[in-house]
Amino acid sequence: MRTSVQTEPLTLRRVHHAYNNVEVLHGIDLTLNNNELVALLGPSGSGKTTLLAIAGGLLRPTSGEVSILGAPPARDIARKVAYILQAGSLIPYLTVAENLHARRIVAGLKPDRARAAELLEAVDLAPKADRHPDKLSGGERQRACVAQALYTGAPVLLADEPTASLDRSRGRAVMTLLAAHAHDTGAAVLVATHDERSLDLADQTLSMEDGVLHG
Numbered sequence: 001m002r003t004s005v006q007t008e009p010l011t012l013r014r015v016h017h018a019y020n021n022v023e024v025l026h027g028i029d030l031t032l033n034n035n036e037l038v039a040l041l042g043p044s045g046s047g048k049t050t051l052l053a054i055a056g057g058l059l060r061p062t063s064g065e066v067s068i069l070g071a072p073p074a075r076d077i078a079r080k081v082a083y084i085l086q087a088g089s090l091i092p093y094l095t096v097a098e099n100l101h102a103r104r105i106v107a108g109l110k111p112d113r114a115r116a117a118e119l120l121e122a123v124d125l126a127p128k129a130d131r132h133p134d135k136l137s138g139g140e141r142q143r144a145c146v147a148q149a150l151y152t153g154a155p156v157l158l159a160d161e162p163t164a165s166l167d168r169s170r171g172r173a174v175m176t177l178l179a180a181h182a183h184d185t186g187a188a189v190l191v192a193t194h195d196e197r198s199l200d201l202a203d204q205t206l207s208m209e210d211g212v213l214h215g
């Protein structure tokens, strides 16, 4: 499947953000392109999570512009943007497979059982599809969140430390899946990471330092 989107998937212009009057993002300009995985490096507290939250419409910036597929964030956002959140996004009352379907339904799409099975296989969770999240390890929950985000097929994917709980080979497998998502579907993928072991899989690397983005 190749996205037919022609406009830039995501742009931020002069984005500032303050928490309690303390500014943590100082005028971010960012454009994500189709078919690209961009790695966002930066020390803890530099503003990566805040930037991802604003980029995906989870947080309204103090000032500046966000454009997703050529329009400001609006009620169709779940169809346009998929997230892998640092805190995870699994509903404890649903099994892994049900969590995948729930995310797709929120995006206004019908479940696609064959695709769900394929993704659970890809993250090595097929045998645990019917387990609830509290019966999984931290790394397994993280991989379930990766499958969940990919399952929506959204043209913009934002991932916050998606390999944090994973060992080297599983971390690399996840980064390979995210890069394939960009290259095979044309999606724009932004990955905040401390993990420099898989940077060779990124098309571009940016770094964040004290709320300022460097190319």
Ligand SMILES: Nc1ncnc2c1ncn2[C@@H]1O[C@H](COP(=O)(O)OP(=O)(O)OP(=O)(O)O)[C@@H](O)[C@H]1O
Binding pocket: 019, 020, 024, 042, 043, 044, 045, 046, 047, 048, 049, 050, 051
């Ligand atoms: N809800 C909040 N209220 C107040 N300050 C916050 C809040 N969230 C983040 N901050 C502050 O904003 C700054 C940027 O935080 P952010 O979480 O975006 O950084 P990060 O680069 O993602 O860090 P990490 O790699 O540790 O996740 C930090 O100084 C942090 O303490």
